[in-house]
Amino acid sequence: MSKTTAISPGNTTEARRSFGTALKELDWRRYVIYIGFVVVFLFFAVLLRDQGFLSPNNLLNIFRQTATITVIAVGMTYVISCAEIDLSVGSVAGLSSVCTAMALSQWGLIPGILAGLAVGLLVGSINGALVSLLGIPSFLVTLGMLGIAAGTAQWITASAPQPILDDTFNTLFGSGNIGPVPGLIVWSAIFVAIGAVVLNRTRFGRQVLATGGNRTAAEFTGINTKKIKFQVLLISGAVASVAGMLYAGRLQSGRFQWGAGDELSAIAAVILGGTSLFGGAGTVIGTLFGALLIGLINNGLILAGLDASQQQVVRGAIIILAVALARKK
């Protein structure tokens, strides 16, 4: 066995050369989200300078408006990295918002929060069990669950909004500020930070990526891939239910429409961020920027005076363009 060809950690010329090759092989496609973010930001900053795009208030608004999508998308990053999908997140958020509101008015703050979380844990574990134990594709399971959760939320409230009068709850989830920083931004920062660390720096995160990258190899390595698939769907459900409570707190009510359609925005944010739709590669920070880019576009188009239908067209085109640029050769 020759040892000369192998790398040794302390060898500086080796290190310098490998830095050089690394730079040459730097795959800019992986960073297209950051480039895109900067380009779109500068574009609006110039074009909309008179409409107050750069005002601190507007910038904070962008963050505030994307917070719930960001939170949902963090959970979705795990699901997609694991080569699964969760279409039920938007309606889980809606169901969680109404359950929280109803339990809150009946029994108070803590039961309200627990009720919201319970929705996410319950739906997440049903999704996870059906996917990992029965082997039903997650696309189908969560598509069905999308309808079940949304329908349940509408049914139990008879389509009526459920007002939340508890100020502590509203302050805690979304309406309050910590110093100058809106609470929603703190919430998304916490989720992004935990999400990024767990995916990159824990055994669980590595096992999620390995399961998504090559399930057979992961199984041969002793990873219980069924358990991992169950866990990512559980996480996604639980995180979506927190997002539902953030809607409830910000809008001071629970309503079945909250979160409707968020699954698509969240999936778009995750894919824009550079997570592979086929599993095996995921980045939570990328997801954050994906969500922010979508928020940026929404905000800029409103300021530019486009109506809702035109916004949809432009937003769709930008997402397709970004994913096309980021695709592998």
Add this chain to the structure above:
Amino acid sequence: MNTQDNSDVVEMRSISKGFNGVSVLKDVDFQVRKGEVHALAGGNGAGKSTLMKILQGVYHADAGDILISGKPVAINSIQDAKAAGIGMVFQEFSLVPSLTVAQNIFLAAEPLGRGLLIDDRTAVRKSRELFAEMEVDVDPRAEVSRLGTAYWQLTEIAKALSQNARVLIMDEPTASLARHESEALFELIDRLKKRGISIIYISHRMDEVYRLADRITILRDGRRLLTEPLTNVTPEQIVEGIVGKKIEGQLAYRARDHIIHDGAPLLEVRGLTAGRRVRDVSFTLRPGEILGLAGLMGSGRTELARALFGIDRVDDGEILIRGKKSSLASPQQAIDAGIALVPEDRRAQGLVLDHSVRENLLLPLLGKIRRGPLLDQGAGKELSSSLISKFAVKVAHPNRPVRLLSGGNQQKVVIAKWLGNDPDILILDEPTAGVDIGTKSEILDMIRDLASAGKAVIVISSEYPELLAVSDRVLVLKDGSVLRDIPRSEIADEEYLQLAVQGV
């Protein structure tokens, strides 16, 4: 053999073919007569599959001619080969599992009814006729995925016949068949022969070759060694012809005296039965010992490894590790018991190809580099670097995706990944498949060193020289059962082992 009329239906004349300047076939002549079963034999890399791929139009010969029924033809594509009447029964079946038998048979050649609509009824009727001619009972309307492998093969044969194939190429057709299914296939081959269809039969199984074939052609190192009627050659001559007399220095067996014969065996397997391909297998393995598993394709070698590693369910029998009965219901339990498996297919089973060398190496070792709930990045880098240098993996940087490495280096990553866990029992399934000769001898040295360090090793290999180079004992499997358990000292040479595997 009365249907044979000695006219050649296929004649390949002085075929030569090279890849990247390496010559694979040199001036090979090969003729198949009408209604003949012609066996094609040769070791790994002898050129059998290249020759057949030229006949099928997958490769194009650098020099030489192909004559079909005496007329020269140009076979430049698979379509050309089909038009010339060459049919292939694929080793890895090429059917669409979600379609029915009839739909598969007429795939891309669907009979059309009025207008442009596919006439499924005609397809089913024609399929019935084909199966009736073959004298086999297959329901053309059954979905292929619901049928066993034997029926897949029959569908493949019917598909070839529907395209008017006059020559069928069969590559190890019995590898995935049970005994009675093989016998049914042999009878079908006899019937096809009577109808004047010629069959090129590639197999390592001597009993099948003698049962079916009229003549045999042996290739060695890209040249034709002989073409003879089987009545003129003995099994010993065939084996010798395949093996040749090459002696490779690195592949010589070196006796090691590290086997600890006294004391409890590390692994004891008693009456192990798992699925269809592992039946009542018993053996023991001592620390420091290398056990070779030999057997033909489909003899249950890989399945035995899978059962020992907790991937396939064990139906009966017991596994004792260090004298203690162990239940190995999942790979995790096997790993906890100190077993490691280097799987057969490193790309599909051993590696996450898009992940870096480091991530792949650390995957089974994540428990070792934890600091609280987090992974210790520094410890991870150190551990992966030490594995890379210990196993001399050639990689520019540990962060590079493992898919960019050569086959040999990928294989080293799979082995290194497992040795980081310091297992007591190491199972290697085809550890040198697709690696270059230099890496091959490195890997064999690695195996010897591990055994000398007191580990117990099981090596599965289809390459007998390699098996003989490292094994202290060879377990010969046939149809899922242990045929023989032979100490290395009793094995004189490769020929002896070949004959043992054939059960001659």
